[in-house]
Amino acid sequence: MFRRRLTNVVPAAVKFSHQHNKFFSVEAAQRVAPLTDGLVQSLQRIVGNNNVSQAMAVREQHGKDESYHVCAPPQVVAFAESVEQVSGVARLCNEHRVPLIPFGSGTGLEGGINAIKGGVCLDVMKMDKILAVHPEDFDCQVECGVTRKTLNNYLRDTGLWFPIDPGADASLCGMCSTSASGTNAVRYGTMRENVMNMEVVLADGRVIDTAGKDRRTRKTSAGYNLTNLFVGSEGTLGIITKATLRLHGIPESSVSAVCSFEDIQAAVDTTVQVLQCGIPMARIEFLDEVSIDACNKYSNMDMRVAPSLFLEFSGSPKSLDDNAEIVGEIVKMNGGSDFKWATDVDERNLLWKTRHDILYACMALRPGCKPYSTDVCVPISNLPKVVVESKKYIDEAGVIGPMVGHVGDGNFHVFFPVDQSNPDEIKTVHDVSVKMALLAQELDGTCTGEHGIGLGKRELLLKEFGETGIEVMQQLKQTMDPNGILNPGKVFF
Amino acid sequence: MFRRRLTNVVPAAVKFSHQHNKFFSVEAAQRVAPLTDGLVQSLQRIVGNNNVSQAMAVREQHGKDESYHVCAPPQVVAFAESVEQVSGVARLCNEHRVPLIPFGSGTGLEGGINAIKGGVCLDVMKMDKILAVHPEDFDCQVECGVTRKTLNNYLRDTGLWFPIDPGADASLCGMCSTSASGTNAVRYGTMRENVMNMEVVLADGRVIDTAGKDRRTRKTSAGYNLTNLFVGSEGTLGIITKATLRLHGIPESSVSAVCSFEDIQAAVDTTVQVLQCGIPMARIEFLDEVSIDACNKYSNMDMRVAPSLFLEFSGSPKSLDDNAEIVGEIVKMNGGSDFKWATDVDERNLLWKTRHDILYACMALRPGCKPYSTDVCVPISNLPKVVVESKKYIDEAGVIGPMVGHVGDGNFHVFFPVDQSNPDEIKTVHDVSVKMALLAQELDGTCTGEHGIGLGKRELLLKEFGETGIEVMQQLKQTMDPNGILNPGKVFF
Incomplete structure (x- = not known):
């Protein structure tokens, strides 16, 4: 019964991608x-x-x-x-x-x-004031148009930073809106864990503070958690105009390294073993050989073209040595290369800039194309299977699909460069993306770890929550926005 | 205008406590x-x-x-x-x-x-199965009646634990329901950060998985965050029947210590300075001299009767020594005593059992009495002021009010032992409690860090969110439970 009704509601993946375009x-x-x-x-x-x-x-x-x-x-x-x-x-x-x-x-x-x-x-980008920084409480309050890089520049002399880093220099309230994360999430969590309060304008113009006026406590049990209802709601429940964010101390010392592997499986197995040993990684990012090639070209690097891990260790110098040693052994056990270290600040910054620019690097593989991105996230023990199968799907489809991801969280992307004017090409890529998402969902995972649903993943959301779950979300939407004016057509059909 | 309408809606604090009883x-x-x-x-x-x-x-x-x-x-x-x-x-x-x-x-x-x-x-305590443990993914799934101690006993041989620890051996889904925390929150966060998914029965009998069926990923941006809408909703939006929880590796090594201070201010200043130095504390708990006295009597200890901190350091042995040394210096700067160390497991367990039993110890100060607990939480820089002022309120009221708290989170309790049959006594204590909460709210804090609103803090919730915030919460309640059958009279009037 359930299956039948689902089919009635959602067009099949293939049909959808055509209509869609x-x-x-x-x-x-x-x-x-x-x-x-x-x-x-x-x-x-x-x-x-x-x-x-x-x-x-x-x-x-x-x-x-x-x-x-x-x-x-x-x-x-x-x-x-x-x-x-x-x-x-x-x-x-x-x-x-x-x-x-x-x-x-x-x-x-x-x-x-x-x-x-x-x-x-x-x-809302003209609303760009940093309203308060409380270094002693590790928090700050910003207007919606402040971007993450602007905030971090402003914080430079405080010894604090806001670590959530999607590749782009996104606005912080936009990041609230999609529940963004990035390379630092394995250590610091996502927006969900780092937003303490927000000012939100509702559909009818009412203004609320999601955690109460001026509230900025590390924890609270006061009433319903409105903050996390609006984080990730993608502009469909209200417009976020201010956010109170948690800040973190810049670690005493950090080192980064790159190592390469014979195949994808070895790189991903290494990640899983490192995490299962409880090593507190600052970052652990996977790039397949296609991505490395794209980085070499776009960022003028000369990394070995092979599946690789970008790693970062941070903490006290002592703990850093200890952790790097254990990880080095795990890498070796999986047939990985020696670490290529980036120890000084400039080298480290170059490495992570390369990583953050990867979306643009992947697009440069096919000039004029735009990214179709997958965003599956699974429990880490299921990651090797999903990564390896995904690679097969990509190869079978015969498309360019650089793979890159926050594997420490079980989350990775394929950034397909697609020609927007070519529906057949979009269909091919869409089919691969749907197959990956369905596999991830089967393996206790989600179709989106950090990009959100938007237009592109509405059918997959329905698959993920089933009719009752979606019904509840739509009831909430109806309550908060009875006339359906806020960002219509997003998240749900 | 706003003030006048508020007064119409909520009876004054004093009136309320009388009616209430x-x-x-x-x-x-x-x-x-x-x-x-x-x-x-x-x-x-x-x-x-x-x-x-x-x-x-x-x-x-x-x-x-x-x-x-x-x-x-x-x-x-x-x-x-x-x-x-x-x-x-x-x-x-x-x-x-x-x-x-x-x-x-x-x-x-x-x-x-x-x-x-x-x-x-x-x-729901007969539903007490531990349904799955995925040690490789650091998660587990439990039915609603499993308590935190039962889960941790079950996990004993895995090297993992579930660290959220309210004093009592509460059921895990009850802990979801009130968004509980405890002494380990300063390191591991509260229930909000450690619940990945829940099965919830809605008012009309529909059953949903708040993060989608079987989903157990470290992060997700798929649809609205239903999980955190139900966490902390105190049985007013649905009945939690299963929870998928994050587990953590047991730290390689841990040591605990107690140190005492001449006055409350010195103890709290020490806490604030330790946190502001970015020392990764495992636990940092404050007990005033009244609480220490209660512990000595109830748990047969012989601690110096003075404002004290219970501390725990954990991690690699090296980092542990480093951190303990820095904290030792901060303690000394504030005139604190040397650490009294609890290094072996039995000593440590005794110390933390003493701390967890404190509610019962405080009640034993006046046999037959029941606890009236305050639960304010403020940004840590405002903690010294709130603690010192609260102590004055208690002294002025002439009541017994042992003070104890998770000061690393800016959260502390006064456990007043009260005679349930004496409305005047409850009024006196209620007035002190309201004064503390109003002061905390004025200093960017909340009336409840971890106990929830229940019956006791409904008027304070209204003060904290204002009419529009409460209106939004009540709209959500109305949507999820249109007939108002779920735990009526709690959270809101």
Whole structure:
């Protein structure tokens, strides 16, 4: 019964990818009802004349993220400068039943901000103040437009940092919105564990502090956990305008290293064994030979073209030596090369910049292409199987699919460079991606570890939670946004 | 405006404590409409004849937790043995609009399970299977009735443990329900960070897996974070029947120590300085001289009766020595005594058993009394002020108030032993408690770090979130439990 109803609700993967590519076109967005002049004028009154634009260039820039999803421009772009303005715009859109899409750095990978139903895009990047830093309490409060690199530059002299690092220089509230993570999650957790409070504007313009006004405690049992309801809600439940974030002390010392392996299995087995020994790794990242090749070309490196691990150890100098020694032995047992060390700051920064630039490096393999990214995450004991099988799927499909991942968390990506104008190519890649996700789900995993659902993984979300789970999420959505104005068409169909 | 409306909604603190003590009496629970025979028979059909009891002894045992809140027995107690039974009982209660209160170990401290509106108490402690342990993935899955000590005994030979440790041997799903923590939270976080997935029965009997069926990944961005919506919801949104929990490796080596100080300020200043130096403490617990005296008597110890810190260091032997040395210097700078070391396992266990038994030790100061516990939590830089002021409030009120806390998280308790039959005494203690909570809230803190809201802190929750925040929580409650059957009268008025 359940299976049958599921099939009715969701188009098959193959069908979907076809429809999908057609559906999210510029034309589709233009088919929605035109905005009234009154609405545009009201917008101007709220945010100021200079902060409203209907120019096609501005709309197109706000109609796509960094992914392969075809641009779907909003009908108008407004730039907010305060929470009062965000609240006013929400109230206006809610009254007029017009879609409202919050826009940050535009660096998402699942089409999360594409305006597939038209409406108002609200760019919040002008709200970019760092409001407070409490070094003695290891926390800070930022407005929504502050990016992670801006924050870390600002913190430079405090001995503290905010470690969550998706590759891009994303806005911190955008990172809240997708529950982002990155290479440091194995040590510091994801956004979920590092956001203490948020100011959120609801669909009807009400403003709440998710953990209570000014609250910034390390723990709380006071009422429902609204903070974590909004973290990862992808702009569908409210617009995040401020975040209170946990900071961490910069480790006393750190060293990084690269080592290479004969095959993927050996590299992944090494990761699993290192984690199972309880070694507190700062970072442990996997790159297959295709990714290494892409890095060498894009970042002008000369690493051995083979499946590799990028490792980082941090802590006191003593513990660092101890841990590196144990990991070195595990690497050797799996037939890995000696460590190539990056000890001084410049070398380490170069290594991690190379790693963070990998999305762009992979795209440079096929100039003009855009990334279709997979994002499966599984319990680490199931990682070798998923990685090895995925590689087979990629090879069988005959596509370029560099593989790279936060294997310490059981999470990895294939960054397929795809030609957006070629539906057959997108279909082929989509099929591989769905096969990987289904395998991961079968092995107690998820289709998305850190990118979110957006447009691209809605059918997989349904598979992952089943009808009842999705029903509950949709009930929550209905409660928080009864008119369905907030980022419509995302997360759910 | 806001202030005026608040006053209308919430009775003043003093009024409340009086009403409160009268209201939650045995008689009050008996004034609700009697259950129909049909309902009791239906219950018997669902869980079996032997699993339903209306005996007063059983009802009274299920009408109170360990706190001062006067027993409010349910009208009937049912014992569930499977999720199907829990679901059946929920459906039945929902159809009949009868309150349904899930019951675990009964070790809460805020009257969370008192049946103030009568109804069915569903005891889930017979569901006590450890369903899976995945040592290689550092996770396990348990049924709702498994307690934390049972789990840790079971894990003994794996080298793993589940570190969250409220003093009592609570059921793990009860710990999910209140978002419990304890002495190890400073290192391992609270339940919020250590629950990966839960099976939850909703008010209408639907069953969901909050992170998707069988999902047990270290991270996920798939859909709304239902897991953390239910963690800390105190039985008001659903009944937790299974939990998938993160496990941790037992540290290579650990040592504990006690040191004493001339005054409270010095002890708390030491804590703040240790944390601000970024020392990775395993535990750092504060006990004032009244608590130390209670421990000496109850646990037959001979500690110096003075404000003290119980400390634990863990990790590699080398890092342990380094950290202990730095902390030793900070202690000395604040005029603290030398460490009294507990190095072997038995000594360490004795020390931490003493700490975990402190609630009972405090009650033994006034035999026959029950605990009224405060639970404020503030950013650590504000901790000295709140602790010192609180001590003044206690002294001014002339009551016995031993003070003890997880100061590494900025969280501490005063365990007032109160005579349940003396409303004046409860009023005096309640006033001190409210003053402490208001001060904490003013200093960016919360009224509850780990005990939850239950019956006792509903007015403070309203103060903490303001009307809009509470409105949003109540909208969520209304969505998940439209007939208001789940643990009514808790968290909100």
